[in-house]
Each structure stands twice: as C-alpha cells, then as structure tokens.
Amino acid sequence: MQGERYSPRIQEHPILSFERGRKIKFFFDGREIEAYEGETITAALYAAGIRQLTESLKYRRPRGFFCAIGKCSSCLAQVDGVSNVKTCVTLVKEGMDVRSQKRKFSLLGSLVSAALKRGLFPSVGGHYKKLVGGPLVWPLARRAIKAMAGFGEFPEPNPTLGKFLPSETWEGDLVVIGGGPAGISAALYGAKLGLKVALVDENSRLGGQLVKQTHRFFGSKEYYAGTRGFEIGRILEKEAASYSNITVLLDTTVFGFYPGNILGAVQKIDFCKEKMVKLRAKRMVFATGAYERTLIFENNDLPGVMGAGGVQTLMNVQGIRPGKNGLIIGAGNVGLILAYQLLQAGVRVEAVIEAMPGVGGYFVHAAKIRRAGVPILTSHTILKALGKGSVEGAVVAKLDDKWNPLPGSEKELECDFICVAVGLHPSFELPYQAGCQLKYVPELGGMVPVHDQWMETSVPGIYIAGDTSGIEEASTAILGGRIAGLSAGLSLVKDREAEKLRSEFVKALEEFRDNPLSAKIREGKKKAQPR
Amino acid sequence: MEKRLRQGFITSEDLKNLPDKERLKKGWVAVIECPQNIPCDACIYACKTQALEMKTVADLPVINYDKCIGCFQCMHACPGVAIFMVRLTDDGKGMVSLPYEFTDLPKAGETVDLLNRLGEKLGPARVIRTFSMGKDAAKSSYVTVETAPELIWDARFIRRR
Numbered sequence A: 001m002q003g004e005r006y007s008p009r010i011q012e013h014p015i016l017s018f019e020r021g022r023k024i025k026f027f028f029d030g031r032e033i034e035a036y037e038g039e040t041i042t043a044a045l046y047a048a049g050i051r052q053l054t055e056s057l058k059y060r061r062p063r064g065f066f067c068a069i070g071k072c073s074s075c076l077a078q079v080d081g082v083s084n085v086k087t088c089v090t091l092v093k094e095g096m097d098v099r100s101q102k103r104k105f106s107l108l109g110s111l112v113s114a115a116l117k118r119g120l121f122p123s124v125g126g127h128y129k130k131l132v133g134g135p136l137v138w139p140l141a142r143r144a145i146k147a148m149a150g151f152g153e154f155p156e157p158n159p160t161l162g163k164f165l166p167s168e169t170w171e172g173d174l175v176v177i178g179g180g181p182a183g184i185s186a187a188l189y190g191a192k193l194g195l196k197v198a199l200v201d202e203n204s205r206l207g208g209q210l211v212k213q214t215h216r217f218f219g220s221k222e223y224y225a226g227t228r229g230f231e232i233g234r235i236l237e238k239e240a241a242s243y244s245n246i247t248v249l250l251d252t253t254v255f256g257f258y259p260g261n262i263l264g265a266v267q268k269i270d271f272c273k274e275k276m277v278k279l280r281a282k283r284m285v286f287a288t289g290a291y292e293r294t295l296i297f298e299n300n301d302l303p304g305v306m307g308a309g310g311v312q313t314l315m316n317v318q319g320i321r322p323g324k325n326g327l328i329i330g331a332g333n334v335g336l337i338l339a340y341q342l343l344q345a346g347v348r349v350e351a352v353i354e355a356m357p358g359v360g361g362y363f364v365h366a367a368k369i370r371r372a373g374v375p376i377l378t379s380h381t382i383l384k385a386l387g388k389g390s391v392e393g394a395v396v397a398k399l400d401d402k403w404n405p406l407p408g409s410e411k412e413l414e415c416d417f418i419c420v421a422v423g424l425h426p427s428f429e430l431p432y433q434a435g436c437q438l439k440y441v442p443e444l445g446g447m448v449p450v451h452d453q454w455m456e457t458s459v460p461g462i463y464i465a466g467d468t469s470g471i472e473e474a475s476t477a478i479l480g481g482r483i484a485g486l487s488a489g490l491s492l493v494k495d496r497e498a499e500k501l502r503s504e505f506v507k508a509l510e511e512f513r514d515n516p517l518s519a520k521i522r523e524g525k526k527k528a529q530p531r
Numbered sequence B: 001m002e003k004r005l006r007q008g009f010i011t012s013e014d015l016k017n018l019p020d021k022e023r024l025k026k027g028w029v030a031v032i033e034c035p036q037n038i039p040c041d042a043c044i045y046a047c048k049t050q051a052l053e054m055k056t057v058a059d060l061p062v063i064n065y066d067k068c069i070g071c072f073q074c075m076h077a078c079p080g081v082a083i084f085m086v087r088l089t090d091d092g093k094g095m096v097s098l099p100y101e102f103t104d105l106p107k108a109g110e111t112v113d114l115l116n117r118l119g120e121k122l123g124p125a126r127v128i129r130t131f132s133m134g135k136d137a138a139k140s141s142y143v144t145v146e147t148a149p150e151l152i153w154d155a156r157f158i159r160r161r
C-alpha cells in the first residue's frame, strides 16, 4: 500500500490479479502510446497520463471520461477515421490512430467562442433555434457549426470498417435484459421451468456491478454472503452456462422496444463491426440495473472528476489506478467501499465528504476506512474542483443545518481526482418504452416501474428485477430475479412446486427487509405497488 | 453510541460483555464489532462450535466466550471486516490478530505502528506473524502483533513504519 512507487498500472493487488495481453503501440494525436491488448482506449490513455480526450462543443472546456461504461459520451474521440467513438468501451489495437476531437483553429470559431463566453449569444442550446431558419441558411449554418465544433472534416473512408453484417433473429419464451445478479437469476429460474431463454448484456462478461466488487458481500449464507462480489458473478455466470436452454448474448445492447414484443439490439463483434439482433419473446424481464447520479458543483466537468463506478471499472477491471490521491463525494455504501478499494489498489484517499450529518452506508464499511486513517467529513460539501485541464484539488465547506455552506468554513483539499458517489437511479427507459407505468419513489432511488410482489409491471408479461425495481443490493437482486423468472415461467407453464418456491422467495425477501435499516425500502416497495 | 456509529467508529467502551482476563489467558477469542442490524449472518455459519448466535438474519451476533475456541473462522468469514482476535500471553503481553487486505504485508519480527479505530497511533507493536486463510478469491491476509495488554481493546489496524 504505502511502499510501492507510483505507477498507473497495478502490478500487485491483495485480491485481484490482472492478466495483461500483448504489449502494443497505438497513436494519440500522432504521439506513440504503449498499451496492452485487452485495455480500453480510455484506460491506456489514462495510464499514459492523458486525461483530456476532447473538449466541450461550445465553451471549449476539457473533457475526460466520467462513467467508463459507455453511458455518458464524455470520452468521444476519432478512431481510425471514425468520429464520435466511445473510447471507454473500445479496445485498443496495434497501430490504432486515435485523435482528440478538438477544433482546428479558425478565426470565426474563436470569435464565436469568445462571444458565447461573454453571453452575447442566446444561452445553452440557443444555436439550435437561431440558425435553423430557412433552406438557405441551414446548410451553411450546419457546415459552420460542424467546422467550429471540430466535426467538420469528413474522414477518409476506411475500407475495412463499416461493413454491415447480416442481422440475426432470436425467438423464444423469455428475454432477460441485463446480466447482473438479478438478470442471471431471472434467466436461471425461467430456464428451470423449461423456457427457451435469451440473456442479453452489453458487457463482454456477465455479472453486472459484481464484476467490480472486491469485497465480501453481506447477506445470508444461502445467497453467497461472505463471498467476494466478483466471485459471486463468476458463480452465477457458470451456472447460466450450464443450461442449454439459455442463450447468452454478450456485447449486445438492447436499444429499443417495438410493438409485437420485439426488442432491437446491436451486438458488437469488433471495432465498427456490429450486428443487429432482433429478439422476439413471449415474456420479458428488464434487469438493466441503475445509473449513477451526478452532482452540481463548479468545474464538475474537469477531467479527473469521475463517477464512482467509472473509477471502479478503471481500477478493478482494467487494473489502472485513477490517480495518486482521491477525494470521494458521498459516504453511502458505494463511496465507502470505493475508498477501501482505492486503498487496496495503493491509492491514497484524502477524505470522504458527506452532506448528511452522518454516514449513509453501513457502519462497518465506514469503520474499515476510518481505522486506516481516512477522514469522513460529515455535514460537508464540495464547492468546486480546482485545476487547469485536470483536477489538482478541491474546495470543500461545512454545511449548516439548512444545508447552506457556512461562510468562512471553506478549505482547500489536495487531490488529483474526485469520485462522485452520490447514489444511483433505477434505469427505467426500456420498461417505460414498453409502456410500463412509472412512479416517482424517492425511497427506491427515483422513477421506478410500478410492480407487484411477483415483479410484474403494469404491462402483463413484462417483469422487472434488481436495481431497476429499486436501488437495493445483490441478495435482494438475486431473490427478485428468481421471482421474476419464475413468474414469467408460471404464466406459460403450470408447476405447483415452482409456485411454492416463488412464495418462499417472496417470504425470504420480506425477512431480508425486516430490519430498521431497510425501513425505507419497505416504504418504497409499498408505494411502488400497482394502484 | 448511535452518534458515533454515524461517524464510522465506536470506542472500547461501546463493547459489551468482554471476555475476562482468565479467558483471555486461555487463548485466542473473538471480539465482534458489529453494532448495526444489517442483514448478514455469514459468521454464524462459519462458527463450528455454535459459540455465535443470531435469531434472524438482521440480529446482532451474540458470542458465548466459553464456547469460542479461538479458531479464527468467524474473523475470516465476516464480510464487514469487523471481527478481531485477542488474547493475553502467560507473561502478561497482549496479542491481537487483525485482517489486513493490503499488499504491503509486514514481516515477522518487524516493528509496526498500531492504530486505533480512528487511525490514530497508539504505539509500537511487534509483528509475530502474517498469514492467510482461504484459497483463491476467498483468500484474505491477517497480521498477528504483540503489544501492551491494555491496547488489545483499541488496536484495530497497523501501519508499517
């Protein structure tokens, strides 16, 4: 922990081992960069000390990665002539030509930027309204805007890329979207009832959030308590592979729901080689997990301000340290666990900042970092990130009991990256598109599809499970997934035993939530019931 | 204590029903620092002598020191890294075994700093041994240190010098 000289790539880790592929070289803006096969472009650049990948379109603010899982688009670059590639989910290859999408110098562009900065033009989004007028203006305006934004050049066509592969259709009884603990469990229990199941996940391996978790999970022995997160993922993954009636589609993102119980998905085969997959099934389980909330503070877009999940991906999946000294915003379980994981990866943690008067996560997670000397500053908030081009520090302040920063309490903290861990929001887009009724339930993390105890939504035949049905944890995600899988199956086949089993799982869930710390979840689940 | 829990630490005064000197001299015994009702029962299943009890999954574990044989299994099973092993030696020294999930494991014989639950220095301690339990993904490392007897209730982490 304290001894190792700083190097971005983690060589030694108390729990994980990183198998790196062949050493390769690629280019970033013409500069030769060393990388290992299997690394994403973002990770390899990060390891080479390059944090800025692009700049914002309007104000030219530097942009680095934030989510590291292909959701936020702050890591776009031009790769082998293709614009707007999400470099955080694209693997590096020998000789790859990566270019930042920065605008080339132009007088007009500089003038417009300067005008924008001075507020001479209409506010955010204004150019969309101002310049669209008339068939004469728009083509010219579009060209000018593209040139100013840095997208003006049409790249040389690359003959090896962009070939369309023939699309594929999968038909069966049940499609499960999302291969986290909830989705895998749903697929398993649907398959146990003899259904023909497809399990779809956008990542190259199953496990969802579990893949990044090095700590032992709580819960009941029956649901893998005491086993490390990534290991639970592996166990579930293996079990899914043992069923011949489960088809696992990896690297496959579901992008839309269409009438007739059809899902559109796209499967990534290689860089710029993708395949359309049409999925048609009688029943569907949406177990797409959650996405990270962000926080508003000055300079929160500076490269080096990252989502907690992004940091975990970089560190525990790619094996690359996010920096030397981190500041964590949010003392919920995610923030606290992340602090411990950073220490394990040999990274100092300057402090964990929490706006509430106490930690939101479990006491034991907080105790683990406190005894290692990491301060937890409760009733504190971050006012701004400091730095030019990349994070170099932060200003934090104490909050009074009305949540206002106390004047004079501001202090500067040293850090070279900032992790935002202020909570998760259920990802509800696909069920919403499928017509499921949503409800705002703050206890469950925000908007959730209304669902009953059998995990069925307001649309018959569509079920949800895991964080999509309310932010909770792995054990409950597994139970919820099993219930959803069984419900989907029981609506197609009759099975007394399975019905009994399902009631047992519902009871187990209730027992699990029968403690003071789960009071909020219980309240939320009541609110999310139909009617 | 409720207030301290929310700040992420307890003190030795918060520990109830600790084993007496006599028991401590007999050999290793577990100290369980799990003061919050979280749904977790991993330690109960790890205990081979039924020294740990819990009614429902969200109860606090209760330990019976007469049944505890100091086998370290519950310390290894605890997902919260909240169980520590303590004992007193015949010549009146204190010993603590604690989880240490980091790469810079100290060596036997090395002098390290003992830290309390807030990461504050308590004083020096001599490392007796480092060891691991479990295989592959279940593997964890532990450090046993020898120190002043009064420090066994407060020493919960070490730092290499």
Ligand SMILES: Cc1cc2nc3c(=O)[nH]c(=O)nc-3n(C[C@H](O)[C@H](O)[C@H](O)COP(=O)(O)OP(=O)(O)OC[C@H]3O[C@@H](n4cnc5c(N)ncnc54)[C@H](O)[C@@H]3O)c2cc1C
Pocket: A177, A178, A179, A180, A181, A182, A183, A200, A201, A202, A203, A207, A208, A209, A210, A213, A216, A217, A218, A219, A252, A253, A254, A255, A287, A288, A289, A290, A309, A333, A334, A335, A337, A338, A427, A465, A466, A467, A468, A471, A472, A473, A474, A475, A476, A477
């Ligand atoms: C830092 C951290 C620590 C945690 N610690 C604990 C703990 O100690 N104990 C505990 O019980 N729980 C813990 N959890 C919570 C637990 O990991 C989650 O609650 C659980 O993973 C939720 O499972 P899920 O299957 O609903 O979602 P996820 O695990 O998030 O899986 C969802 C999957 O769906 C995929 N997906 C989403 N949209 C699409 C799409 N359109 N097409 C294809 N695929 C898609 C995602 O990529 C992802 O792989 C922790 C979580 C975090 C982040």
Ligand code: FES
Pocket: A064, A065, A066, A067, A068, A069, A070, A071, A072, A073, A074, A075, A076, A086, A087, A088, A089
């Ligand atoms: S999409 Fe790449 S960092 Fe978010």
